[in-house]
Amino acid sequence: MLEPAGIPFGGLLASGADVERAPASLLGVIDATQSTYRDRCAEAPPAIRRAYDGACYNAVSETGVDCAGSVRDLGDLDPAAGDFRDSAARYTAAVAAELARGRTPFILGGDHAITPALVAAYAGRGPLHVVQWDAHPDMYPDFEGNPDSHACVAARLLEMPHVATITQIGIRTETAVQRGVRESAGGRVVQIPAWEAENRGALLSHLPAGAPVYLTVDMDGFDPAFAPAVAHPVPAGLSGRAGLQLVKEIGARHRLAGMDVVEACPDDRDNRTLILAARLIHEGVATVLAQR
Numbered sequence: 001m002l003e004p005a006g007i008p009f010g011g012l013l014a015s016g017a018d019v020e021r022a023p024a025s026l027l028g029v030i031d032a033t034q035s036t037y038r039d040r041c042a043e044a045p046p047a048i049r050r051a052y053d054g055a056c057y058n059a060v061s062e063t064g065v066d067c068a069g070s071v072r073d074l075g076d077l078d079p080a081a082g083d084f085r086d087s088a089a090r091y092t093a094a095v096a097a098e099l100a101r102g103r104t105p106f107i108l109g110g111d112h113a114i115t116p117a118l119v120a121a122y123a124g125r126g127p128l129h130v131v132q133w134d135a136h137p138d139m140y141p142d143f144e145g146n147p148d149s150h151a152c153v154a155a156r157l158l159e160m161p162h163v164a165t166i167t168q169i170g171i172r173t174e175t176a177v178q179r180g181v182r183e184s185a186g187g188r189v190v191q192i193p194a195w196e197a198e199n200r201g202a203l204l205s206h207l208p209a210g211a212p213v214y215l216t217v218d219m220d221g222f223d224p225a226f227a228p229a230v231a232h233p234v235p236a237g238l239s240g241r242a243g244l245q246l247v248k249e250i251g252a253r254h255r256l257a258g259m260d261v262v263e264a265c266p267d268d269r270d271n272r273t274l275i276l277a278a279r280l281i282h283e284g285v286a287t288v289l290a291q292r
């Protein structure tokens with residue numbers, strides 16, 4: 001049988017005259033330089049686009065929003081040669097440019113270390129509420145001497161004055177050092193561990209209605225049954241359903257200001273992790289369209 005031609009990313013990508021009008025943008029960051037273990041997540045951005053093929057899926061979200069042609073694909077950014085801080089500055093500039101154009105950015109990682117660079121682009125735009133879906137708190141002041149490690153994401157975000165709060169969902173690996181950093185941040189960090197998050201319903205009722213939310217999804221927040229292809233799988237995480245409901249909750253009660261999906265590590269035998277990553281972005285794009 002003939003395989004139909006691929007339609008990358010569910011038919012969401014804009015072409016022709018739609019490109020300039022697209023309210024959302026998609027940017028791959030193929031950087032896994034700050035990862036401490038498996039590093040195939042640098043391969044994830046093109047693999048996620050391919051896995052969510054529009055010959056198999058269509059552009060309508062779960063919420064009934066037709067997202068066809070609504071996303072400008074910016075392609076993939078490579079890490080800079082040399083220092084990670086140089087790479088980070090490029091990622092910040094890329095996101096800042098999309099915000100200046102009025103587009104909501106959706107970023108495919110890469111390891112989680114890219115997120116502080118992405119969130120830095122929101123400085124000067126008012127208070128931002130970060131929601132971190134993750135098995136790990138990523139709250140080390142530094143990890144093995146590296147402050148830019150993917151294990152230090154939340155610690156770096158706490159240093160940004162425009163990050164009003166961080167809500168961590170799905171955590172199940174907190175160490176004493178990380179707990180200390182979290183507790184010293186007071187009410188600025190709200191942690192909902194995995195055993196409290198599943199089936200709880202509203203997860204963000206502590207955030208103001210209408211608040212801008214930046215959602216960072218570390219795919220290891222999911223149970224390995226739903227997302228096995230991650231760098232650091234941790235048993236007994238959250239379901240795909242819970243993740244999609246979180247995106248829809250943000251769309252219904254808050255405003256999705258941007259989103260990244262990180263730490264997916266392509267596995268040639270099984271692409272369910274990549275499809276779930278794409279599906280989360282699809283629902284995120286639908287919230288942007290629904291609020292316009």
Ligand SMILES: [Mn+2]
Nearest residue numbers: 112134138218
């Ligand atoms: Mn993480």
